[in-house]
Amino acid sequence: MADTNQYLRLTLADRNFLLPSTASLAIEQKESIQMGALPRGSIIGHRNVSGSKWPVLSLSSELQGDTSAAWTRAVFVGNAIHAVGIAVNEVMLLPRQDTVVEPFNPVGPPPTSAGHIFSGAWIHEGRVVLVLDPKGLSGYLQTLAEGS
Numbered sequence: 001m002a003d004t005n006q007y008l009r010l011t012l013a014d015r016n017f018l019l020p021s022t023a024s025l026a027i028e029q030k031e032s033i034q035m036g037a038l039p040r041g042s043i044i045g046h047r048n049v050s051g052s053k054w055p056v057l058s059l060s061s062e063l064q065g066d067t068s069a070a071w072t073r074a075v076f077v078g079n080a081i082h083a084v085g086i087a088v089n090e091v092m093l094l095p096r097q098d099t100v101v102e103p104f105n106p107v108g109p110p111p112t113s114a115g116h117i118f119s120g121a122w123i124h125e126g127r128v129v130l131v132l133d134p135k136g137l138s139g140y141l142q143t144l145a146e147g148s
Helices: 134-147
Strands: 007-012 015-020 026-029 034-040 043-049 052-058 073-077 084-088 090-094 118-124 127-132
Touching: 007 084, 007 127, 015 118, 015 134, 043 073, 052 134, 073 090, 073 134, 084 134, 127 134
Parallel strands: 015 127, 052 084
Antiparallel strands: 007 015, 007 090, 026 073, 034 043, 043 052, 073 084, 118 127
């Protein structure tokens, strides 16, 4: 079972993000995703789960729609009814002792009613790696999927 202090390092294009390991509902290989004939907005495909379709969104490193982004896996967040996947280049479970995350409160209003997308930061090799807030990220991805 995943430790609540462990994080997944997600790579989108050239940028890394952390996501608490317990926030991921599933991680699927690209080959397991039903690809859409034509991408619709940010949605590039979906995963069939118990009669539901979980959309997969392709985003740039700035978390904006980018259907041309290269990816190898989809990481799903949310709940079993309203799960959304984000297409990533790489996913890696980081050892607990290697990640010391500092929480912070982003300035300004949150981008969705679910809250802010980021909840902390990790300094790694002189670079800031932002920590994705599971609830805020899920709400943001839902908003993008509904707008597609």
